[in-house]
Amino acid sequence: MDMKTLATYDRDAADYAQEWESQPAGEDLRDTVRKFFTQGPTIDVGCGSGRDAAWLNANGYPTVGVDASKGLLLQAHEMHPELSLFQSALPELVGVKEQSFENVLCETVIMHLPIDLIEPSVQKLLRLLKSQGILYLSWRVTEEEDKRDERGRLYAAFDERIVINGLAGAQLLMDEKIVSQSSGKIIRRIVVRKN
Template identity: 55%
Template structure:
């Protein structure tokens, strides 16, 4: 993950977690998860406050939340003690075994990566899926690379680059929409890894 973004999340973890936890429910995300995910081990990569990981776990998708920010991970553990949280960062996801999750959720994380690392990150997200597993992947849409006042990177992720990195995964959904939770424009992909 981008260094400036990591520093912002570590230093402002309490405030960011509170903001995410009090946003409207991600009903669009939840509806799609119910449609495309199957019961089984699930990863929430870049889980932030743990809100989505907790919802997944409570709704039949036992989830491990992976979060590189120590501050955010501590907030997630405090707020959602029923969920397991581990340190791991894209693009490498060190210590996360290949083929270990039936479902992978990666909600608005890619735009926090240096653009050159996005293909490797996407390939790794597919790599940790079991054959036939499903990846739900979103990022915030931006025309140019920019940083917010806290220093968080919002890179202009090229959808064509992401789709190319998905290789022969089957595309189940591809849309640009407004997130029900954040109110921001996001690109959303749902893909299935080949059997």
């Protein structure tokens, strides 16, 4: 992960967690999960406050949450003590066993990565899946050049073919752009099945 972004999440973890927890996951995300995910082991990569992992866990998808930010994980442990959570970062995801999940959720994470880490991160997400497993991947679309918000978080501007290349060999089930209800920004959402 971009180190300045990680430092921001660690420093302001309580603020981010409170903000995310005050907004339930969008119905569009929940509908997509219900449509494509199968019951079984699930991982939320970039789980933040644990909001989505807790919803998944409570709805029949036994979920492990992983995040690069120690500060966010402390908030997640406090808010969702029932969850199994640990610290690790893309693209390595040290401590996460490959081919052990039916579902992978990676919601608005990869745009915080330096461009050279995006494709290997997407490839790693696919390797976490069992055969026929489902990956939900989304990111905020940034046009023209990288941007940082007022707190210093990176929003990488990258050619979306980087992601498509990283998904080579997987079956595309959904590919769409939506406008985020919370931020008003364009979000690209992709769902694939691992062959």
